[in-house]
Amino acid sequence: MKIINVLRNDGFGEILQIFRQSPAGEVIIVLPKKSRAFTKEDHFAALASEAQSGQKIVSFLTGNQSVMPFIEKFGFILMPISKKEGRPKLEEKEPAQQEVKEDPSAIATAEGEDLLTQLATVSRVDGISLGSPKINISVKQSDQKKQFETVPVRPADTDDKKEDYIDTVWRSRIPTAQSKSFIAPILNGKTPRSFSFKIPIIVAVSALIIFVAVIWLTPGSVTATITPISSPLTFSFSVQSSDEFGAVDFKNKKLPGQFLMIAESAEKTVPASGQRDIASKARGTIIIYNSFSSSPQQLVATTRFVSADSKIFKTLRSVTVPGSSVVSGAIKAGSTQVEVIAEKPGTEYNIPSGKFTIVAFVERKDTERAEKIYGESKSSMTGGASGPSKVVTESDYNSALDGAKASVKEKIASTLAGLDSDFMVFEKDNIIFSSFDSTARPDDAASEVTVRASGSLETVAIRQTDLTELILAVALQDEQSLVVPEDMSISYSNITFNKSTRILSFAVNIEGIGFKPLDDKEIAIAIAGKSKDQIRNYFSDQSKNIASARTDFRFPFMRKAPSSTSRIQVKFNLVSPN
Numbered sequence: 001m002k003i004i005n006v007l008r009n010d011g012f013g014e015i016l017q018i019f020r021q022s023p024a025g026e027v028i029i030v031l032p033k034k035s036r037a038f039t040k041e042d043h044f045a046a047l048a049s050e051a052q053s054g055q056k057i058v059s060f061l062t063g064n065q066s067v068m069p070f071i072e073k074f075g076f077i078l079m080p081i082s083k084k085e086g087r088p089k090l091e092e093k094e095p096a097q098q099e100v101k102e103d104p105s106a107i108a109t110a111e112g113e114d115l116l117t118q119l120a121t122v123s124r125v126d127g128i129s130l131g132s133p134k135i136n137i138s139v140k141q142s143d144q145k146k147q148f149e150t151v152p153v154r155p156a157d158t159d160d161k162k163e164d165y166i167d168t169v170w171r172s173r174i175p176t177a178q179s180k181s182f183i184a185p186i187l188n189g190k191t192p193r194s195f196s197f198k199i200p201i202i203v204a205v206s207a208l209i210i211f212v213a214v215i216w217l218t219p220g221s222v223t224a225t226i227t228p229i230s231s232p233l234t235f236s237f238s239v240q241s242s243d244e245f246g247a248v249d250f251k252n253k254k255l256p257g258q259f260l261m262i263a264e265s266a267e268k269t270v271p272a273s274g275q276r277d278i279a280s281k282a283r284g285t286i287i288i289y290n291s292f293s294s295s296p297q298q299l300v301a302t303t304r305f306v307s308a309d310s311k312i313f314k315t316l317r318s319v320t321v322p323g324s325s326v327v328s329g330a331i332k333a334g335s336t337q338v339e340v341i342a343e344k345p346g347t348e349y350n351i352p353s354g355k356f357t358i359v360a361f362v363e364r365k366d367t368e369r370a371e372k373i374y375g376e377s378k379s380s381m382t383g384g385a386s387g388p389s390k391v392v393t394e395s396d397y398n399s400a401l402d403g404a405k406a407s408v409k410e411k412i413a414s415t416l417a418g419l420d421s422d423f424m425v426f427e428k429d430n431i432i433f434s435s436f437d438s439t440a441r442p443d444d445a446a447s448e449v450t451v452r453a454s455g456s457l458e459t460v461a462i463r464q465t466d467l468t469e470l471i472l473a474v475a476l477q478d479e480q481s482l483v484v485p486e487d488m489s490i491s492y493s494n495i496t497f498n499k500s501t502r503i504l505s506f507a508v509n510i511e512g513i514g515f516k517p518l519d520d521k522e523i524a525i526a527i528a529g530k531s532k533d534q535i536r537n538y539f540s541d542q543s544k545n546i547a548s549a550r551t552d553f554r555f556p557f558m559r560k561a562p563s564s565t566s567r568i569q570v571k572f573n574l575v576s577p578n
Contacts, residue, residue, distance in 0.1 A: 005030040012037040012046075019050060027051075028079070031062035038067055048074040220558045221567040224527065226518065226539075227548045228572060233481050233514030237474050238494075241462045241504045248466050250473040257460035258423065259502055264411040267452035268403030272440075274391030280445045281342040282349035282384030284377055286313075286356055291333035292372035294323040305340060305356035305375045311349055312359065313340035313381070321373065333372075340375075342384055347445075349384035353377045385445030392449045394442045401436060404453035408433070412457050423461040426495045426506060431455045459497050460504035471510065481514030484574050488512035516545050520570035527551070529563040548573075 002024035006015055015037050019027060031038060038044065044067075051058045059077035060067075071078050241257035248255055286305065290297050299321065302314045315338050322334030340356075342349035356375035361367075409431060416425055433455040440446040468485050475483045488510050495506040527535045532551070539549040551561075561568060 002027045003030065004028070006032065006035050006037050008032055008035050010035065010037050012039075012043045016046060016050065019047065019056075020054070022056075025055070026057045026059070028059045028061060031060060031064055031067065033062075033064045035064075038070075041070055041073075044070040044074045044076070048076070220562055221554045221569070222527070222558075222561045223552045223569045223571065224523065224535075225550045225552070225571045225573050226523070226546055227575065228482065228516040228518050229545055229547050230513050230515045230574075232512075233475070233479060233483065234511045235475070235479050236507055236509045237478070238505065238507050239467075239470065241460050241506075242502055243460065244502070248469055250470060250477070253470065253474065255462050255466050255470060257462045257504060259458075260416075260425070260461055261456065261458050262412050262415050263454070263456040264408045264415075265452065265454040266404050266407030266411060267450055268400045268407065269448055269450040270396050270400040270403070271448045272390040272392045272446050273396055274393040274443075275388060276391055277388050278385050278391065278445055279345040279387075280383055280385045280389070281345045282313075282347075282351070282381040283339065283341040284313075284379060284381040285337060285339050286375040286377045287335055287337050288319065288321050288373070288375045289333040289335045290321040290373050291324045291331060292369050294325065296323050296334070297321040297373055299338075299358075304343075304359040306359050306362075307351055307356055308354055309351065311351055312343040313349075313356065314343060315340055340381075342381065345384060346386040347384050347389075350380065350382055352380045379439070382439055382446050383444040389445040390447045392440045392442055392444050392446050396449050397438065397440070397442045397451070400438070400449050400451035401453065404436070404451045405433065405455070408453050408455040412455070419461060420463075422463045422465055424464050424467065425459060425461045426492060426504070427457070427459045427497060430459065430497075431457050458499060460502065462504070467508075471508065475510075475514065476517060479514060480517060482517050482572070482574060483510070483512065483514055487574075515572075515574050518545060518572065520572070521565070523570050524565040524568040527561050528565050528568060529561060531560045535561060 002022040004015060004018055004022075004027060006029060015029070019029075038047075047058065050056075057077070059079050060071050061079040062068075068078060237253055239253050239255060241255040243257055243259040245254050245256045288299070297320070299315065299319050301316065301318045304312050304314055306312050317338065319336050319338045321336050324331050324333050326332070354377060356377065357370055358373060358375070361370035361373065409429065412431060413428065416428060419425075433453055435454045437452045438449060440449040471485050471488075471490075472483065475481050489512055491509045493507045493509060495504075497504050526538055530538065532553075535551055539546055542549075553561075
């Protein structure tokens with residue numbers, strides 16, 4: 001027999017779940033006068049259905065008049081309540097001060113106890129006849145008063161529409177004198193001294209239980225760290241890179257690149273270190289313009305040009321000055337460049353830049369031609385000397401030239417440094433110098449020499465990450481090995497850049513240690529659900545491919561690996577042997 005005492009706040013879903021789980025064939029339900037459960041006809045209908053399917057006999061003990069029609073309608077047994085006998089009384093054989101008081105911590109209400117007391121007049125409980133009115137129920141002090149305590153019940157899986165599962169059921173318990181003397185002061189607002197000492201213990205035990213529960217409910221996992229078999233490895237392969245390649249081509253060994261064209265110029269001035277008695281003529285370069293006509297003008301070597309301060313310079317070769325042309329409605333003079341030398345030696349011919357007139361046109365009084373066919377220098381004339389003078393030596397000139405080149409290289413290097421740090425440029429120093437201009441030549445009389453250099457770099461920059469991916473792929477597909485590029489010795493050779501196709505070609509040479517490739521997914525499947533010994537045996541059987549292996553279980557109490565491979569992590573330890 002099963003007795004279910006319903007509290008006022010218990011929901012019907014909770015009571016129904018206890019009824020389902022009870023193996024007893026006869027169940028007595030004790031209802032208070034007011035309760036959340038059994039307030040609707042649907043509740044009794046559901047209980048009747050469960051009783052019929054479980055072949056259980058249901059009896060109700062209650063003083064609630066509103067539910068009695070439903071009890072009768074669905075064929076349940078209504079147990080009568082005797083008002084004459086009332087509650088059993090205690091026989092007071094002990095002094096009043098030692099009387100065991102009713103434990104207020106018990107959840108049973110006075111009304112519930114009254115109803116349970118009436119069970120003494122009806123039916124049978126556990127084989128004892130309770131139906132005889134001649135039995136007087138009394139509880140001696142030595143037997144102690146019967147009371148009821150709460151017992152937590154694990155909630156069953158219910159859907160959202162069902163009421164909250166019942167928190168308590170009633171069960172008889174014989175409280176000890178110690179428990180009564182301990183609880184009573186607490187209910188009176190006093191804390192026993194012994195209870196204050198138990199608080200830390202209760203807290204510590206609770207924390208331990210929570211900790212164990214968290215660990216127990218947290219999914220276990222396994223990490224396998226594997227070191228594959230290794231061996232020395234040396235291989236080479238050729239690579240091409242261009243800005244025309246959109247992505248890494250592992251099969252054809254091609255890399256995407258970024259085309260670079262960097263042009264810079266710089267100059268360097270060095271004081272002349274030579275000195276000697278000389279009589280040298282100043283020289284320089286002028287540009288001859290022809291806006292006189294569209295016909296070219298022929299000028300023979302030694303044609304004289306006179307400066308604004310009457311210094312005469314002669315051309316060193318014959319030239320033809322192109323005729324003028326009309327561009328967008330305007331006349332554009334034809335022009336050409338020619339070197340000139342002073343008529344006489346001396347420093348007075350070291351004149352600044354300016355305009356020059358052709359002497360022959362002036363002498364012939366061809367004013368229009370003299371005005372429209374003329375020369376102009378963009379820099380000073382230099383080298384004129386007479387007597388002891390400073391002279392540019394070969395060493396002075398080379399020093400200025402090297403300084404100008406170095407400055408160009410520094411400027412190009414600074415531009416390359418501004419690129420993304422992942423870019424690689426192989427031909428940083430492969431700079432092509434297009435021109436050199438100087439204010440003096442070796443053995444020229446001058447106080448200093450200035451050389452101006454212009455150079456450029458054309459190449460393709462590649463990304464280090466792309467090259468690393470290619471090295472890993474080639475090692476795996478061609479050499480059947482896993483490698484760690486950072487631990488390998490890598491060099492590059494046969495570096496060439498084709499300006500017409502803008503393709504950079506080079507060879508990659510690699511030397512180091514290669515490791516046997518392994519399948520992490522295959523290993524995870526192999527050890528899933530296996531015990532520690534089984535995993536150890538598995539790795540021992542793989543000694544041809546695996547040098548060493550270690551498995552780390554998340555919790556010490558785990559005896560086997562999880563069955564799900566999603567909770568198994570396989571790591572490869574690619575460390576070169578000493």
